[in-house]
Amino acid sequence: MKRLLITGYSGFVGNHLAELLQGNYHVNLLGRKPSNLGNFFNHNLDSTSTYADALENVDVVVHCAARVHVMDDKATDPLNEFRAINTHGTLNLAKQAVQAGVKRFIFLSSIKVNGEGTTNQNPYTALDTPRPEDPYGISKAEAEQQLLTLGKETGMEIVIIRPPLVYGEGVKSNFGSLMRFVGKGFPLPFRAIKCNKRSLVSVYNLADLIKVCIECPKAANQILLVSDDNDLSTAEMVSLMAKVQSRKNLALPVPVWFFKLAGKLINKNDIIDRLTGSLQLDITHTKNSLDWKPPFSVEHGFTLAAKNFKKLTNGF
Structure with missing residues (x-):
């Protein structure tokens, strides 16, 4: 039975995913809030924390944790705040995943990497040049690029999923x-x-796709749009x-x-x-x-x- 590490398990997507996968995998949960859905490891997501205990013997990381998009961000420097978690924190976790021998890293990104809308345009595709406009989308786009580079350098398989609004x-x-x-x-x-x-995209369809990406060899090193x-x-x-x-x-x-x-x-x-x-x-x-x-x-x-x-x- 594969061992997974799920981050962001207390969030909307992560919680539904952890419930879906419970019993089918050995599940480790990385965060700050104890849960009965898996083995809990109390860590922050940032650029300096270490995760060796949570990553031990893990085959696949499903990274759902993020600083999420908000309508009226009050931060003095929103881009820096988003980068701290979504970009630098993600890369820190991914580098340690490589060291721990993790085979696949699934990154829950955002369609905001593509842009803000398709009015009078063709629908977004996975092959489009990223055109993020807000700090959240920029931080996710930067994380994607750094993960893909890390994957090429180390051989760890990277899977990027870009959902729209999840409900x-x-x-x-x-x-x-x-x-x-x-x-x-x-x-x-x-x-x-x-x-x-x-x-x-309903959280049920998104969780199903993530489950497929855990197992499917063809998901390796793919950018996947979902709806x-x-x-x-x-x-x-x-x-x-x-x-x-x-x-x-x-x-x-x-x-x-x-x-x-x-x-x-x-x-x-x-x-x-x-x-x-x-x-x-x-x-x-x-x-x-x-x-x-x-x-x-x-x-x-x-x-x-x-x-x-x-x-x-x-x-x-």
């Missing part, structure tokens, strides 16, 4: 807020935003959120030009672009390379994402 049971962020508002029956002004397309392979407009997303919560879709048909005008007036064009623009991933390379396709539907993921909000409705 499922327990999700928070903007997706969770939108699901909650729809569940409460608020008439949101999104019915007319139907010409954009957004790629999403549910069923892109939705904002209007379609709200409609499906209403459906899985047995609510009427009360979305109002406010025209897209109004959102764009409002974005200019309040200097929030980036937020409006995420709401009305497109961000699509072409996962053909992932499907063909690994003979894999997302096993779960978008409706399956939305249904499970809605579970917590139904429980919390009375307390909203």
